[in-house]
Amino acid sequence: MARKLLLTHIDVPGIQSFEVYRQKGGYRAVEKALKTLTPDEVVEEVKASGLRGRGGAGFPTGMKWSFLAKPEGVPRYLVCNADESEPGTFKDRYLMTYIPHALIEGMIVSSYALGAHTSYIYVRGEMMPQIRILERAIAEARNAGFLGKNILGTGYDLELYVQPGGGAYICGEETALLESLEGKRGNPRIKPPFPAVSGLYNCPTVVNNVESIAATVPIINDGAEEYAKIGVGRSTGTKLISAGGNLNKPGVYEIELGLPVEEFIYSDEYCGGISNGKRLKAVVAGGSSVPILPANLIVKTLNGEPRLMTYESLADGGFQSGTMLGSGGFIAFDEDQCIVRNTWNFTRFYHHESCGQCSPCREGTGWMEKVLHKLELGHGSSSDIDLLVNVAKNIEGNTICPLGDAAAWPVGSAIRHFRDEFEWHVTNGNEAQTRNYGLAHYADPLESVV
Amino acid sequence: MLSVKHNEPVEFTEEMLGKFAEIVARYPEGRQKSALLPIMHEVQAVYGWLSVPAMDSVAAYLKLEPIEVYEVATFYTMFFLRPQGKYVLEVCRTGPCCLVGAERIMTHIEQRLGVKEGAVTTDGLFSWRGVECMAACGYGPVLQIGPEYTFHENLTEERVDELIKELKNKAEGRELTAES
Numbered sequence: 001m002a003r004k005l006l007l008t009h010i011d012v013p014g015i016q017s018f019e020v021y022r023q024k025g026g027y028r029a030v031e032k033a034l035k036t037l038t039p040d041e042v043v044e045e046v047k048a049s050g051l052r053g054r055g056g057a058g059f060p061t062g063m064k065w066s067f068l069a070k071p072e073g074v075p076r077y078l079v080c081n082a083d084e085s086e087p088g089t090f091k092d093r094y095l096m097t098y099i100p101h102a103l104i105e106g107m108i109v110s111s112y113a114l115g116a117h118t119s120y121i122y123v124r125g126e127m128m129p130q131i132r133i134l135e136r137a138i139a140e141a142r143n144a145g146f147l148g149k150n151i152l153g154t155g156y157d158l159e160l161y162v163q164p165g166g167g168a169y170i171c172g173e174e175t176a177l178l179e180s181l182e183g184k185r186g187n188p189r190i191k192p193p194f195p196a197v198s199g200l201y202n203c204p205t206v207v208n209n210v211e212s213i214a215a216t217v218p219i220i221n222d223g224a225e226e227y228a229k230i231g232v233g234r235s236t237g238t239k240l241i242s243a244g245g246n247l248n249k250p251g252v253y254e255i256e257l258g259l260p261v262e263e264f265i266y267s268d269e270y271c272g273g274i275s276n277g278k279r280l281k282a283v284v285a286g287g288s289s290v291p292i293l294p295a296n297l298i299v300k301t302l303n304g305e306p307r308l309m310t311y312e313s314l315a316d317g318g319f320q321s322g323t324m325l326g327s328g329g330f331i332a333f334d335e336d337q338c339i340v341r342n343t344w345n346f347t348r349f350y351h352h353e354s355c356g357q358c359s360p361c362r363e364g365t366g367w368m369e370k371v372l373h374k375l376e377l378g379h380g381s382s383s384d385i386d387l388l389v390n391v392a393k394n395i396e397g398n399t400i401c402p403l404g405d406a407a408a409w410p411v412g413s414a415i416r417h418f419r420d421e422f423e424w425h426v427t428n429g430n431e432a433q434t435r436n437y438g439l440a441h442y443a444d445p446l447e448s449v450v
Numbered sequence: 451m452l453s454v455k456h457n458e459p460v461e462f463t464e465e466m467l468g469k470f471a472e473i474v475a476r477y478p479e480g481r482q483k484s485a486l487l488p489i490m491h492e493v494q495a496v497y498g499w500l501s502v503p504a505m506d507s508v509a510a511y512l513k514l515e516p517i518e519v520y521e522v523a524t525f526y527t528m529f530f531l532r533p534q535g536k537y538v539l540e541v542c543r544t545g546p547c548c549l550v551g552a553e554r555i556m557t558h559i560e561q562r563l564g565v566k567e568g569a570v571t572t573d574g575l576f577s578w579r580g581v582e583c584m585a586a587c588g589y590g591p592v593l594q595i596g597p598e599y600t601f602h603e604n605l606t607e608e609r610v611d612e613l614i615k616e617l618k619n620k621a622e623g624r625e626l627t628a629e630s
């Protein structure tokens with residue numbers, strides 16, 4: 001059995017409540033941090049753990065914290081990014097629903113480390129039930145003396161609030177999130193200045209994902225060294241993976257980083273293989289934005305080495321033959337799924353969610369959506385495929401925030417790995433309406449790469 | 451839910467104003483604009499949508515220009531700028547849910563309710579629409595039902611029929627079954 005750090009007590013009845021969570025050792029990290037460590041020591045501990053941002057970027061959390069500016073007399077803020085909306089990702093919803101105090105405890109520890117006295121959890125507006133759960137958890141923690149003035153008699157004050165979003169994927173981008181928290185449209189800001197210098201209300205701010213914040217609890221409890229023992233290389237600790245699509249056992253799994261992808265898909269401890277006895281066609285390993293890979297390349301790298309669930313191994317081969325761990329939104333496609341249709345669906349999503357500030361993204365996502373729809377309906381021409389590649393290339397890197405890249409990568413990678421399927425939609429337009437392309441392109445899968 | 455027409459002025463009740471004040475207190479002084487989204491959610495929960503007079507009243511309460519409210523309300527997909535059904539059925543239509551049959555569920559809802567996406571049934575009870583990823587991809591197809599945003603997973607056509615029936619009963623005051 002793999003070690004669990006975040007979901008250790010997930011099956012304990014009543015773990016949602018403060019009382020049971022506390023009985024199971026909850027809030028020890030708050031006691032330890034506030035009573036025995038200085039804020040800087042907490043930061044050092046998180047740095048030494050090797051924890052990397054769990055929202056998708058994988059940037060070292062401790063390093064992000066150490067960038068926080070600390071001018072005299074200016075408040076600092078911690079904002080938790082719980083605007084989980086990357087298609088394929090649902091781990092934060094799970095954590096907040098079933099073990100909300102793990103997030104509250106992490107927020108207290110992290111706020112203390114950063115010297116924040118007011119912190120916000122920005123939850124996507126659709127998650128009203130989770131907002132109610134978190135508000136109840138906050139009230140419980142406050143009643144027990146873990147929030148408010150002079151926490152545990154240490155002199156540290158912290159207020160914690162939940163902020164609902166309004167239904168906008170873009171608010172998962174940290175500067176858009178801050179705009180939204182200030183009551184504005186979620187238009188990402190031009191960086192620099194980075195939030196660490198000028199974030200919420202122009203004050204130094206750290207924005208961290210739910211899972212990153214919750215991970216500080218085991219790091220403080222057991223020490224950075226213990227945490228860093230789990231994993232491979234620069235991918236330390238455990239990671240929540242949201243497994244969806246055509247799997248026997250979809251759901252949220254806490255894995256030790258370094259788990260072979262093949263084991264994750266097929267072993268009964270995890271996803272239990274592909275549903276309905278079908279064969280695996282493709283995987284999107286880290287949320288809809290990361291490149292899609294055909295089955296052969298997700299299980300093994302181009303060099304034939306087993307692909308592992310780590311930041312490095314999933315990225316092995318660059319975008320030519322690799323992908324990214326991203327947010328851990330793991331979507332499996334069986335042999336009956338149509339790559340063209342899925343790419344069109346994802347692109348419609350990005351077009352819908354583009355904030356409209358930058359023309360390459362605002363216009364480009366719309367063009368890609370239309371061209372892909374045409375291909376999906378069997379009315380495309382082969383030049384449309386090149387047009388898609390061209391538009392995707394011109395969006396990538398030319399926008400204020402990474403939504404443009406996120407929209408371009410799925411299209412580029414789908415055509416890179418499944419070009420024959422797109423071409424089949426052109427040459428066999430009518431047939432494409434009645435059946436899917438299937439696994440035909442696997443004739444020599446490795447040849448289709450590069 | 452209170453009903454409000456397009457041009458009808460909106461005055462907030464004492465209870466609502468109490469909630470608003472609680473929300474505004476979460477932010478530093480002079481940053482009351484941060485309360486805009488939470489307050490609009492409160493207003494929408496009462497009226498079912500955001501009319502222009504309702505947005506004007508929010509603006510007045512938060513000491514903002516009306517345009518500051520309109521531009522935000524039009525940016526976020528959760529805010530309705532037209533009256534909706536008493537219950538709003540929202541089905542996730544993004545990739546992972548489509549792999550497990552979300553499109554079938556949407557077609558079924560359209561047929562069952564007899565109205566197109568975005569339209570309201572003649573009895574005023576229902577409207578429906580497809581929405582983008584709701585972060586529940588492992589349990590698809592999924593549906594949320596406003597104004598309370600109750601959440602329903604692993605949907606089948608039969609389950610949709612049951613839910614619609616339960617909501618009809620609820621609207622008629624016959625609370626037969628609990629929502630999940």
